[in-house]
Amino acid sequence: MTENEHTQHVNAPWEAGDFYHLRLYVAGVTPKSLTAFANLKKICDEYLEGRCEIDVIDLVESPHLAKEDNILAIPTLIRRLPEPIKKIIGTLADTERVLVGLEIHKRTDAPS
Amino acid sequence: MVLDTSSPIAREATLPKCPTGIQGFDEISGGGLPKGRPTLVCGGPGCGKTLFGMEFLVRGATEYDEPGIFVTFEEKAHELAENVLSLGWDLKELEARGKLIIEHILVERSEIEETGEYDLEGLFIRLGAAVDAIGAKRIVLDTVESLFAALPNELILRSELRRLFRWCKQKGLTAVITGERGDMTLTRHGLEEYVSDCVVDLNVRVKSDIATRRLRIVKYRGSEHGTNEYPFLIGAGGFSVMPITSINLDYATSSERVLTGVNRLDTMLGGQGYYKGSSVLISGTAGTGKSSLAAAFARATCAGGGRCLYFAFEEPVSQIIRNMGSIGMDLGKLMDAGLLKFHASRPTTYGMEMHLLTMYNMVKEFEPDAVIIDPISNLSAVGGEEEVKSILTRFVDFLKGQNITTLFTDLTFGRTVGEYTESAISSLMDTWILLRNIETNGERNRALFVLKSRGMEHSNQVREFILSSDGLELTDAYLGSEGVLMGSARVGQEARDFEESRLRGQELSGKKRSLEAKRAALESQMAALKQDFLSMQEEIEAVETAAKAQNAALFKDRDMMAKIRKAD
Numbered sequence: 154m155t156e157n158e159h160t161q162h163v164n165a166p167w168e169a170g171d172f173y174h175l176r177l178y179v180a181g182v183t184p185k186s187l188t189a190f191a192n193l194k195k196i197c198d199e200y201l202e203g204r205c206e207i208d209v210i211d212l213v214e215s216p217h218l219a220k221e222d223n224i225l226a227i228p229t230l231i232r233r234l235p236e237p238i239k240k241i242i243g244t245l246a247d248t249e250r251v252l253v254g255l256e257i258h259k260r261t262d263a264p265s
Numbered sequence: 266m267v268l269d270t271s272s273p274i275a276r277e278a279t280l281p282k283c284p285t286g287i288q289g290f291d292e293i294s295g296g297g298l299p300k301g302r303p304t305l306v307c308g309g310p311g312c313g314k315t316l317f318g319m320e321f322l323v324r325g326a327t328e329y330d331e332p333g334i335f336v337t338f339e340e341k342a343h344e345l346a347e348n349v350l351s352l353g354w355d356l357k358e359l360e361a362r363g364k365l366i367i368e369h370i371l372v373e374r375s376e377i378e379e380t381g382e383y384d385l386e387g388l389f390i391r392l393g394a395a396v397d398a399i400g401a402k403r404i405v406l407d408t409v410e411s412l413f414a415a416l417p418n419e420l421i422l423r424s425e426l427r428r429l430f431r432w433c434k435q436k437g438l439t440a441v442i443t444g445e446r447g448d449m450t451l452t453r454h455g456l457e458e459y460v461s462d463c464v465v466d467l468n469v470r471v472k473s474d475i476a477t478r479r480l481r482i483v484k485y486r487g488s489e490h491g492t493n494e495y496p497f498l499i500g501a502g503g504f505s506v507m508p509i510t511s512i513n514l515d516y517a518t519s520s521e522r523v524l525t526g527v528n529r530l531d532t533m534l535g536g537q538g539y540y541k542g543s544s545v546l547i548s549g550t551a552g553t554g555k556s557s558l559a560a561a562f563a564r565a566t567c568a569g570g571g572r573c574l575y576f577a578f579e580e581p582v583s584q585i586i587r588n589m590g591s592i593g594m595d596l597g598k599l600m601d602a603g604l605l606k607f608h609a610s611r612p613t614t615y616g617m618e619m620h621l622l623t624m625y626n627m628v629k630e631f632e633p634d635a636v637i638i639d640p641i642s643n644l645s646a647v648g649g650e651e652e653v654k655s656i657l658t659r660f661v662d663f664l665k666g667q668n669i670t671t672l673f674t675d676l677t678f679g680r681t682v683g684e685y686t687e688s689a690i691s692s693l694m695d696t697w698i699l700l701r702n703i704e705t706n707g708e709r710n711r712a713l714f715v716l717k718s719r720g721m722e723h724s725n726q727v728r729e730f731i732l733s734s735d736g737l738e739l740t741d742a743y744l745g746s747e748g749v750l751m752g753s754a755r756v757g758q759e760a761r762d763f764e765e766s767r768l769r770g771q772e773l774s775g776k777k778r779s780l781e782a783k784r785a786a787l788e789s790q791m792a793a794l795k796q797d798f799l800s801m802q803e804e805i806e807a808v809e810t811a812a813k814a815q816n817a818a819l820f821k822d823r824d825m826m827a828k829i830r831k832a833d
Contacts, residue, residue: 180386189381212387216394219387223371226416227386242416244381254378 173197173205173255174234180227181213185244189228192245200257230255280487283331283403283439286324287317289506293491294482298463303430303440305460307451308467313478313499314443316352317467318405319345320503321441323354325403326364331439333403334395335367338411342367352503366395372415379417385425389432396436404433405441410454427459451483462486467497477616480506496618500626507622507659518542523635523670524569526561529739530698533715533724538565539696540720541634542668544661546691548675549700553711554732555674556580558698559637560589560596561737562672567604571634576624577609578643585609593736606631612643620644621656625663635670641690642676654690661693695719700730703751710752713739729755 177193179186190209197205212219212227222231232239232255241254251257282296291297298304298321306314315337322333337345345367346356359365368391395401409426416422433440442460444452446468451457457464464483469476479494497506522537531538539545545562547555559575566573577585585607586597599605608627612620628636644653657673664671673694691697697716702709711730715723728739729751743750743758750758 178387180390185382185384192381212390216390219391219394220368224387225370225372225385225391225412226377226383226388228383229387239378241378241380243379243383246381250378250380254380 171204171235173201173232173257174208175205175255176208176210176231176233178210178212178218178222178224178227178229178231181211186228188244188246189230192248192251193230196245196248196251196257200252232256282488283325284329285321286328287320287504287506288502289495289497290480290504293495293506294463294485295489298439298441299485299488300439301434301437302462303433303442303460304463304465305442305444305452305456306465306467307444307446307457309446309469312467312469313497313504314467315340315345315407316349316499317465317504318407318441318443319349319354322365322403322405323349323356323359323503326359331402332364332399333366333405334392334399334401335365336392336404336406337367337369338372338406338408340369342369352501354503363399366399366401368392368395372411377415383418383421385412385422385429388425389429392432393436396438402437402439403441404438405443407441407443408445409442410444410452410456413454423459426456430459463488468494472616477618479618496622498619498622500622505622505626507618507625517668519668523571524565525558526563526565527558527737527739529728530558530713533726533728533739534696534718535721535723537721539670541670542665543670543695543719544665544693545670545672545696545698546675546694547672547698547700548677550677550702553700553702554730554737555676555700556585556639557589557592557732557737558700559639559672559674560585560594562635563605563637564594564596564599566635566670567599567602571604572631573599573605573635573637574627574631574633575605575607575637575639577607577639578612579640580609582607582609591734592732593734606633617644617652617656621660624660628664628667628669633669635672636664637672638674640674640676642674654693657690658693705751706754708752708754712742712751 175193175197177186177190179189193207197207210218210222212224218224226242228242228244230241230245230251232241239254239256241251245251281300282291282294282298283300284291284297285294306317308314319335322335325331325333335345340348342356349356356365356367360367370388370391392404396404406429409429412422412426413419430440430442442456444454444456447453447455451464451466461484463485466481466483467478468481469478471477478497478499480497481494482490482492495506497504519541521541522539523541524538525531525534539562547558549555556579563573563575575585580588586600589596596605600607606627608623610620610623615623624636624638641653641657644656661671673690675690694717696718699714699716701712701714703712704710711732712727713730714725714727717723727742729742731738731740743755
C-alpha cells in the first residue's frame with residue numbers, strides 16, 4: 154500500500170492543494186474497467202494534476218479485498234483521501250457527477 | 266422421520282432433493298429443497314425466514330456434511346451467531362471447522378454515488394471466494410432485497426440478480442433466498458420472477474391475541490408437495506413443521522383391548538374395556554368425575570406396564586396427584602417409575618398449533634401407549650370451534666396411526682347438558698362416556714352411561730358413579746316403582762325394601778308355624794282314629810270267632826240229637 158507515504162498530506166487536509174488518494178476496483182480486464190480507468194485518468198489529469206494518486210485493484214487477483222473493503226459493484230472508485238471516504242460506482246461516464254462525488258473543485262478556484 | 270411412509274407425498278422423488286433437516290419440512294416437500302437450485306422463502310417481518318435459512322445451513326453442515334455460506338445483508342455476523350446460540354447452534358465453532366461461512370455484506374446507500382454502467386462482480390467474487398474456501402454446497406442469501414435500497418439502478422440490479430441465481434445454479438449450490446413480503450405480491454421487489462423452482466411462504470397470523478406461524482409451499486416445480494398451510498413452531502430446537510395434516514385415514518385398527526381402570530366400566534364395555542388405539546371421550550359438567558375417570562385409566566395403563574402421557578390443561582400436576590390420592594390412586598409412584606408423564610400448561614399460553622406441536626413432539630419423544638388430554642374444552646378458549654376440531658382431528662389421526670389410545674375429557678356446561686360437546690368433536694370419538702350430575706331430594710349424584718362405543722357390545726344402563734377413598738365404583742342405580750333413584754335416596758329405598766321383605770318374611774313364618782301346628786293336630790287325630798279302627802277290627806274278629814264256635818256247637822248238638830232220635 155502507498156498509504157504511509159501520504160499520511161503527511163493529511164496533516165493539512167483542507168487546503169486548496171488537497172492530495173487525492175483514489176482507488177479503483179475492477180475485476181479483470183473488461184470493457185467496463187477500461188472505460189472507468191480511462192475516464193478517471195482524464196478527470197485526474199484535468200482537475201487533479203500532480204496531486205492525486207490512483208491505485209487500481211484487480212479483485213480477480215486479490216479477492217479477499219472485496220470483503221475487506223466491502224466492494225459489491227464493479228467498477229467502484231473510492232476516495233480514500235482526503236477523508237471522509239467517498240464511494241462512486243460505475244464507469245465514471247458523467248464527469249460532473251464524479252466531480253461532485255469526489256468533492257473536487259477546479260484549480261481555478263485556488264488562490265493566485 | 267416417523268411419517269415418511271404414511272405420507273403420500275414422500276413416495277418418490279422425481280427431482281434430486283436436498284434435505285433441509287428441518288423437522289417436518291422434508292416430509293411435506295417430499296424430501297427437501299430442489300438440489301442445486303434456488304428456493305425463495307418469503308414472508309413478513311419476524312416470520313422466521315432468517316432462521317429457516319440458518320437451520321438449513323446448520324443442519325446441512327452437521328447432519329449432511331454439506332458446508333454452507335450464509336450471506337447476510339442485514340444482520341452482522343456476531344449478531345446472527347448470538348441470536349441462534351439459544352437454539353444450541355454454535356456458528357463460531359462451525360466456522361472454525363470450515364463448515365460455515367457467514368458473509369456480512371454491508372450496504373449503505375448514502376455513501377454511494379453512481380455514474381455509468383456497473384455490475385456486481387465484486388459480490389460474485391466475494392461469494393465465489395467463500396464458496397471455494399470451504400467447498401460449499403448450500404447458500405443462503407438473506408435478504409438480497411436490501412440491495413434495492415443500496416443500488417439506485419434497478420435495471421442493472423435485476424439483471425445482476427438473475428445472473429446471481431444462474432451463478433448459484435452453475436456452482437451447483439442449493440440456495441435459499443429470503444424475501445420480504447410485498448403488498449400484493451409474494452416479495453416486495455418481485456423476486457419470485459427469478460426464482461421459479463420452489464417458493465415457500467411463511468406467515469404469522471394473530472387471532473384472539475395468539476400468534477400462529479404457518480408455512481406453505483406455494484410452488485415446487487417438478488415435484489409433488491403438500492399444498493396446505495402447515496403450522497410450524499420455532500422452538501428450543503429450531504424449526505418444526507407439523508406435517509400431520511397429510512395423514513390419511515388408512516391406519517390399521519387393533520382389536521386388542523385395554524382396561525378402563527374401573528371394573529364395572531369394563532363390564533359395561535363388552536367386558537373388556539376400550540379398544541387399544543381408539544379415541545375415548547368423557548364428557549360431563551363440572552365435578553362429575555371426569556378427571557378421576559381419566560386418572561383411573563392412566564393408572565390401569567401403567568399397571569399393565571404401559572406408558573401414559575397426561576396433558577393437564579386445568580390443574581397443576583401436584584394438585585392432580587393430591588386429588589387422586591384422596592380417591593385411592595397413587596399417581597406419584599407411577600411418575601417416579603417413569604410410566605406416567607404429566608405436561609401441565611395453561612391453554613392460553615400458546616396458540617392451538619403450538620399446543621398441537623408440543624403434544625406431537627412429546628408423543629414422539631415419550632412413545633406412550635395412552636394419551637390423556639384433560640380437558641379439551643379449555644382449548645376452545647384459545648381457538649374457535651373449527652380450529653379446535655381441525656387440530657384434534659389431526660391429533661387423533663396421528664395418535665391412531667401410532668396405535669395410541671386417547672382419552673379426552675370435555676367439560677360441558679349446565680345449560681347445554683347432555684349429548685353435546687364443546688368442540689363438536691363427538692364424531693371423532695369411538696367411545697363416548699357421559700357423566701352427569703343428577704339432582705334429587707336435595708343432593709347431587711353422579712351418573713354414568715355409555716353414549717356410544719363403536720365396534721363393541723355395550724351396556725345401555727345408567728350406573729351410579731361413586732368416588733370414595735377406596736377408589737371408583739359403579740353401582741346399579743335403583744330402578745323400581747319409584748323410578749331411578751340414586752345416592753341416599755337409593756340407599757333409603759333399598760333399606761325400605763329390605764324392611765318390607767323382612768316383615769313379609771316374618772308373616773310367612775308365622776303362618777307356616779300355625780299350619781304346622783294344625784297339621785300336627787290332625788296327625789294326632791289320625792293316630793287316635795287308627796287306634797279305634799284297630800280295636801274295632803279286633804272286636805269284629807272276636808265276634809266272628811264266637812259266632813263260629815256257636816255254629817260248631819250247634820252242628821254238634823244237631824248230630825247228637827239225630828243220634829239220639831235214631832235218624833236215618
